[in-house]
Amino acid sequence: MTATHDILGQTVTMPVEVRDGSNATVIFDVAVEAAQALAPAGFEIVETEPGRAQFALALVDYRDNDLGSYLEVGTLLFVRPEGGGEDGTFITHLPVTEEFTCVAGNQIWGFPKSVEQIDVTNTDTTSRWVLTMGGELVLDVTVPRGGSDEMPAMPLASYTLIDGRPHLTRFTQGGTGSGMYFDADVALTLGDHPIATELASLGLSPDSVVLTTWTERMEARFEEPNSL
Structure with a gap:
């Protein structure tokens, strides 16, 4: 039976499809101890090497999505359930620019979405994202834009x-116009x-960037969450 959700008087049918968007991901090298301090109870940080882990900023412009068109900034830990289990991400904050996707993300998946101010300025080769919450600057990040890979x-x-219970959501993501940057500014x-x-506690800086990716024409599909 196909799962559906009533969101602000509209029916959302699962899975949720993203037909077009652009996406940048910035991966940082951080200390495991600092990352673990931000992880929820019952999860452990995935180490990349002893004492080190990765943290990601995800910057997404959803242009054609079942939940509408909106901007999104995500802060992501890489985790697994304590005692072993599948590696995945845990999103600590997920500001968006529209109310419908905020309510849907909270209600369907438990994503920590909130409606905030996100300003984006694109050039042919760069994308600048400025996140402001409550009138205060959270972050201002500029990443390389462009690519020709699939x-x-x-x-x-x-x-x-x-409701305090851990869930796992499976999703797929791909696209075209992709690029990977290991030494980009x-x-x-x-x-x-x-x-x-909180982000500063991880020691985030341009010098701690491991990898940046860009996808100009992204597609994705988000499934119904499953309780662990």
């Missing part, structure tokens, strides 16, 4: 908490907002 749809997993400024302070 990224096949990859199966991915994200953990969330719904990334500009990052953190503000004074509490979330900016």
